[in-house]
Amino acid sequence: MDTITTVDPAAARLDGSYYQTWYPVCLAGEVLAGTLLGVDILDTRVIVYRDDTGRAVVQSAWCPHLGADLSQGTLVEGQVRCPYHHWRFDRGGACSHIPTGDRIPSAARIVTYPTAEAWGFIWLFNGTTAMFDPPRMPDATEADLDWAAHFRGIRSGPGEAALSNGVDFQHLRTLHGLNTTEPDEITVRDHEIEFRVEAAGYSQHGIISGMSTFAQHLTPAGRDLFMLFCGAPIDRTRRRSFFTVGIPRRVDRQDGGQDESQALENLGVFVERLLSEDEPILERMRLRRGTLVASDRHLARYFRYAKEFPRAVPPGI
Ligand code: FES
Ligand SMILES: [Fe+2]
Missing domain, CATH: 3.90.380.10 (Naphthalene 1,2-dioxygenase Alpha Subunit; Chain A, domain 1)
Structure with a gap:
């Protein structure tokens, strides 16, 4: 075989999709207890923080109420509080509190990405469930x-x-x-x-x-x-x-x-x-x-x- 042709990967990217893979979001050291970080990634935005056990959480940054950027909010008792009308979201993404006392709509959820911490990074998996393990180092833990x-x-x-x-x-x-x-x-x-x-x-x-x-x-x-x-x-x-x-x-x-x-x-x-x-x-x-x-x-x-x-x-x- 003398020549082998490849495809143009740029063409595949026009549909808004990204690889269903683990992506590094930030350095793990950036996410201290109590820190609520916002990161632009995959043409969207995510929030990164640690729950009360210290495990990293990566969720969509867009509040389902009106779309405020949750990274401008606050961590309150381990939950994310939107900066705008103070709706709160738990580590599973469910809305747990609306200050007005309104019934919480079932759609009031933020996406929680499969999240891992490895080799100094916080990773998210682009999908609702991870299809394989986070990246590893050959021959070493x-x-x-x-x-x-x-x-x-x-x-x-x-x-x-x-x-x-x-x-x-x-x-x-x-x-x-x-x-x-x-x-x-x-x-x-x-x-x-x-x-x-x-x-x-x-x-x-x-x-x-x-x-x-x-x-x-x-x-x-x-x-x-x-x-x-x-x-x-x-x-x-x-x-x-x-x-x-x-x-x-x-x-x-x-x-x-x-x-x-x-x-x-x-x-x-x-x-x-x-x-x-x-x-x-x-x-x-x-x-x-x-x-x-x-x-x-x-x-x-x-x-x-x-x-x-x-x-x-x-x-x-
Ligand atoms: S936009 Fe988040 S609570 Fe209203
Ligand atoms: Fe190289």
Whole structure:
């Protein structure tokens, strides 16, 4: 096969839908007890807060009464109080109180998204029920690593292209100048893509989770480095970009006790370098039906995965 063509993902986005995947909403550290945060995401707006057990809640920001922005409201006894007429909503989204004493209409509800907290982020699932687990780090749990989550910034350019980086093995050499190789095959499942590269003195285990996240475990020169890249559309043209870096906790490490915070910082600098090399290209590209060659077979498979990935108009829009 000499050429492989992909579809234009931009065409699929005209119907108001987004991928039915986990999307990072914000840094978990931004949501302190008592904080009511508003975040623009997926062409709508959500509120984020913690219930009285500390669990994160993500709900539609639009009050069902007249549509006020609930992020301008207040948390009262663990419930969201609208700033306008003080209707209250519980963590399940039901209206629990109307100050006038009127009967509470059954339609007086806000959408509560499936919500998770993982790797330093609060995530929502675009749907009424989650179709798969939140993104994971290859070969490690949060307890295994010293890790740090970062907000990279607001970026333009298609998220599909940014995510394709995970299986674009050529660009690791051409753009980033890394001495890497590529897997013979990648494993494509309904909601993730996984691959492993084993080479002399180097291994890579990568996972694309859903349509928002790429995470990998690299072992250059015997060191264990973990990184997770994720992003979420704000609207059709902008997306938030985040990343987490991690290294094994000191007790597990064989590196002679190098200062952990310094090692983590160094990894963060390395990852920021990679991102700063990718971003100018991703920001300017117009992702389109491509003319791919045989060496692009993993990329071609990824684009088919993306094309077939389920989509839905966000509930609560
Ligand atoms: S708009 Fe929210 S209570 Fe009236
Ligand atoms: Fe890259």
